[in-house]
Amino acid sequence: MEILQFLFDGLLIAMQPINLLLVTFGGILGTIVGMLPGLGPATGVAVLLPLTFSMSPTGALITMAGVYYGAMFGGSRSSILINTPGDGAALAATFDGYPMAMNGKAESALAISAIASFIGGLISVVFLIVLATPVARFALKFGPAEYFLLMVAALSMTSSMSKGNMLKGFIATMIGLAIATVGIDAQSGISRFTFNILELQSGIDFLVVIIGLYAIGEVFKAYSEINNGKKIQQKKFGKIWITKDEWKRSWPSILRSTPLGFIVGALPGAGGTMASLMAYNNEKQLSKTPENFGKGEIIGLAAPEAANNAASVGALIPMLTLGIPGSGTTAVMMGALLMLGIQPGPLLFTQHPDVAWGLIASMIIGSFILAIVNIPMAGILVRVLSIPPKILYPLVLGLAFVGTYAISNSVIDFYIMIMFGLLGYFMNIAKIPTAPMILAVIVGGTMEQSFRQATKISNGSLEIFWGSPLAISLIAITIIFVGFPMIKKSLSKLFPPKKAVETA
Amino acid sequence: MKFRKALSTMMALTVIGAMTLTGCTGAATSDAASYPKGALEFIAPSGAGGGWDLTIRTVAKVLKDTDLVSVPMPVTNNAGSGGGVNLAYMQTQKGSEKLISVYSPPILLIELNGSSEYGYENTTPLARLITDYGAFAVPKDSEYKSITEVMEALKKDPKSVKIGGNSAAGSMDHIQFLIVAKAAGVENLKEIDYISFQDGTATAQILGGHIDLLTTGLGDIQALVESGDLNALAVTASERVGEGVLAEIPTVKEQGIDVVFENWRGLFGAPEMPEHAIEFWQDTLAKMVETEEWKTEAAKHGWAEAYLGQEDFTEFLKKTNEDYKVILEEIGLLVNN
Amino acid sequence: MEKQKKADFDFLSGGISVIFGLIYGIMSYNLKRSPMGDPLAPSIFPLILATGMVLFGLALMFKSDMASTKRAFALIKEKTTDNDILSRKMIMLTVASAIVYAIVYEHLGYVISTFFFVGFIMTVLDRKKIRRNIIISFIFSVLVYYVFFYLLGISLPMTPILNI
Secondary structure, eight states, X not given: OHHHHHHHHHHHHHHSHHHHHHHHHHHHHHHHHHHSTTOOHHHHHHXXXXXXXXXXXXXHHHHHHHHHHHHHHHHHHHXXXXXXXXXXXXXXXXXXXXXXXXXXXXXXXXXXXXXXXXXXXXXXXXXXXXXXXXXXXXXXTOOHHHXXXXXXXXXXXXXXXXXXXXXXXXXXXXXXXXXXXOEEETTTTXXXXXXXXXXXXGOOOHHHHHIIIIIIHHHHHHHHHHHTTOOOOOOOOOOSOOOHHHHHHHHHHHHHHHXXXXXXXXXXXXXXXXXXXXXXXXXXXXXXXXXXXXXXXXXXXXXXXXXXXXXXHHTHHIIXXXXXXXXHHHHHHHHHHHXXXXXXXXXXXXXXXXXXXXXXXXXXXHHHHHHHHHHHHHHHHGGGGGSOHHHXXXXXXXXXXXXXXXXXXXXXXXXXXXXXXXXXXXXXXXXXXXXXXHHHHHHHHHHHHHHHHHHHHTTTOGGGGGSSHXXXXXXXXXXXXXXXXXXXXXXXXHSOOSSOOOOO | OHHHHHHHHHHXXXXXXXXXXXXXXXXXXXXXXXXSOSOOEEEESSOXXXXXXXXXXXXXXXXXXXXXXXXXXXXXXXXXXXXXXXXXXXXXXXXXSSEEEEEOTHHXXXXXXXXXXXXXXXXXXXXXEEEEEEEEEEETTOSOOSHHHHHHHHHHOTTSSXXXXXXXXXXXXXXXXXXXXXXXXXXXXXXXXXXXXXXXXXXXXXXXXXXXXXXXXXXXXXXXXXXXXXXXXXXXXSSOOSXXXXXXXXXXXXTTOOOOOEEEEEEEEOTTOOHHHHHHHHHHHXXXXXXXXXXXXXXXXXXXXXXXXXXXXHHHHHHHHHHHHHHHHHTTOOOOO | OOSTTOOOSHHXXXXXXXXXXXXXXXXXXXXXXXXXXOTTHHHHHHHHHHHHHHHHHHHHHHHSOHHHHHHHHHHHHHHOOHHHHHHHHHHHHHHHHHHHHHHHHHHHOHHHHXXXXXXXXXXXXXXXXXXXXXXXXXXXXXXXXXXXIIISOOOOOOOTTTTO
C-alpha cells in the first residue's frame, strides 16, 4: 500500500501548523475572490503567483489549493444571494439557489451549497487518488469528434431547460452560438465579426455575457420591485443549516452528480461550467417533479454544487498526470509550478512525490477547513439580504462593472455587458429563455472548432463522428436525453395525471 | 421636484469632475540622472502563468535580488488578442520611460497576419534575453521515426500527416513547422492540414493519437518525452540543447534540413522611449544576464541564453520579420497593412 | 384558453430573429475567404446559424400573428402603472450613466468615476438620502480599489494627479 504511505506523508506535511494556516488563509482569500462577480479561481491563483516566488514549493502549492478550493465554495455565494454568479461554474447555482433565497430559504441554500461542495470535493479527492491514471487515459480518448458530440449533448439538454416554447429556446441557442463565433477563427486565422475592434479578436468572454444577463438584468428587474414596494429586506435570519427532510432529498443527487462532475472536469477544456450544468439537467430529467426546478428546488442547487467542486478536482488530473492544463485555472497553477522549477507531467508523482501528495493531502484538509469556515461565514454573508435594496443594487452594479473590467482590462466589455443587460431585460419580457443562450455561448466556440478539427483530420469525411465506440455512446446519450422528455410528455398525454397542470 | 434637482446636481458634479481631472493627467517627468524614479510598469501581454508572464516576472525578480533596480517593478497582465491589446496600449504610452513589456515571435506574426495594426516598429526594442526552441513530437508508437520521414510523406501527399498545435493558424506553432517544411523542400505548404487546439489541449490530442504530429515548444513536451509517452523527432535549435533525454533529441539540421527556428523572448519599451531610459536598460540588462541569479533562473526554466543588445536585437527583428513574411505569403495569410 | 386572448411578442421576436439572421448571414458570406483548405470553412458554421435563425424565426412568426403582438403591446400599455414608468426611467438612466461611466472610466480613474456612478444610481433610487449615498459610494469605490489593487494585484485605472 505504497499510495497510503505517500498519502500519509502528504497529510503529515499538510497538517503542519504553518501549512494549516496557509490553507486557511488561502481558503478565505479564495472564497472572497470567488464571490466577486467575474473573478474566479483563475484570478485567485494568479493573485498568489508573485507570492510563490518567496515561498517553498509545498507551501505555495498548499496555499494555491486553498484558494482554488475556496473560490469554488465562494462562487455560488453571490449566485444565491444576488443572482450574480461569481464565475461560470457557479452559473447553475443561480437557477434554484436564488429562488430559494427569495423564498426566505437563503440559510438552507447557503448550507446545502457548502455541504454539497464539501461532499463533492472530498469524494473526488478519493477518486483522484485511486483513479487518476485510468481517468486520464479515458480523457485522452476524446478526440475532436468526441468533443463535438459532447457539446451537442450538452446543448441538446438545454432544450429541456427552455420552459414552454422549444422554438424560442432554439432561437436563443442560435444567437448564443453566433455570439461565440466572434473573434479570430483559430483554424484559419481569419477574424470574424470583430468590426475592427481589437478587443473583440479574442472573442466575447462568456463571463461578460453572464454578468450582463444576470447581474445587470437582476438590477433592472429589482427596480420595478423596489418601486412596487415588493422588494423588502430580510430582517430575521435563522441558523445556516438544512432540515432533515432537505438532506434526505439532496444526498442522492449529490452522490450522483459527483462522479459526473469529476469525469467532465477531467476532460481538458470542458470544465466546471459544463459539469454543473450537466448535473443540473441530469437531476431535472430524473426528478419526478421537474416543474419545481427553477423555483427553489434544493436538489437543483445541491447537484450543480457537488458537480462543480468535483470538476475542480477532476481538472487537476490532466495537469498532474500529463502536464496538460485543461482549464484557465490549472494553466495558472501550472505556471506557478514551473516558476517553482517543477515540471508537471507523468513523472511528477515519482520525481516530486512530496509536492504531488502534499497538494492532494491539502485538498482533503482544505475541504474540512473550508466547510468549517464557510458555515459561520455564510451566517455573516446572508446578511447581505438585510441591506436595503436601494443601497444593495447600486453596489451590485458597481461590483458587476469592476468584475467585468478585471476579466480583460477592457472598457469595451462594459458596453457589451450593458447590451446584454438590456437584451436580458427584453428577452424576459418576450419570454425567451436566457439559459440556452448562455450555454451556447459557453460551448459554441469548442463546438464549431472541434467539428472543423475533426473534418480536417478525416479529410472531410463525416464518418469520424460515429467512428469510435465513445462517439457512438455519446450519440446514444444525446438521443436518450432529447427523446426522454418527449416520451415522458407523450406518456403523460396518454395517461393524463389526475390534476391537469396549467401551463404557461 | 427634488428628484430632478438631485439628479442634475450629481450630473453637474460628474461633468465638472471630468473636465478638471482629464485636463491634467500629464505624467511627471524625471531627469536622466535619477532614472528610474518611482514604480516601473512591467507588463506581461498574456494571462498569468504563460511564457511571457514567467519571463517578465523572472526578470523583475532577478533585477530586484541583484539590486540592479531598486524601485518597485509591479507586473501587470494585459492579455488579449495574442498580445495585440497590449501593443495598442503601448501606443497610448508614447514616450513613457516606465513601461517595459515582453514579447516573442508573435509580435511580428500578429502584425504580418493582420490581427494587429502595430508591430515591433511601434515599440522600442530593448534586448533579446533568452530563447526557447520548437519541437516536433509523435506518439510513441507512431510510424514516423524521424522528421525527414514526415517530410517525405508530406511531399507525396500533403494531407497524409495531420499537424496539430496550440496556437491559431498562421501563428507560432504553425509557422515553425512550415519554416522547417519549406527548408525540407515540401511544396504546397498551403495544402498541409494544420489543426489548432485551444487551452494547450493539442498535447492531449497527440497522446490520444487523434493527430499525427505535434508542433510546439520544447518545454511543453519535456516531461512527456522523459516519461516515454511521446517521441520527439526533432528540435529546431542549431545544436542539441539541454541534458539527459532532451539532449538525445536530434536537431532538424542534423537530419539534413538546414534551418533553425528560435522562440526568442525580449524586452520592449514604449514607442519613443527617452534616450536616458534606453541607455539605462541597455546597461542594466547587459549586467543582469551576466549575474549568477539570472543564470540559475534560466537554467531552472530550460531557457537558452541569447542576449542581444538593442542595436543587434533591432537588426535581428528586421531580418526575422522578412523570414516570417515569406512563409505567411506562401500560405496566403500575409496581410499588407 | 381562447385563441383571441392570446397576447405575446412571438411575432415580433420571430421577426427580429429573421432580420438578425439575414444580416448575420450576409456578414458571414462576406467574411474573408480562408487561404488554406476550404475557402468557405470559416463561413459555413455562421451560415448554418443564420439559416437556423431565419427558419426558427419564421416558424415562430407563423405560430403567432401580428395581432397578438399588438395585443401584447396594448396589454402592457394598459397595465402600466406609474411605478412601471418610473422603473423604465430608472433603467434608461442606468444605461445612460453606465455609458458615461464607460467613457470616463479610464480617464478619471476608478475611484472618482465609480464614486459618481454608484452615487448617481443610488440617488436615482433614493433621492432623499443624498448624504448617505455620497458616503456609501465613496467608501465603496475606495474599498474596492484598495482590495483589487493592493490585495489582489489587479490594476484598475489610477486616479489622475494623485497617481495612486
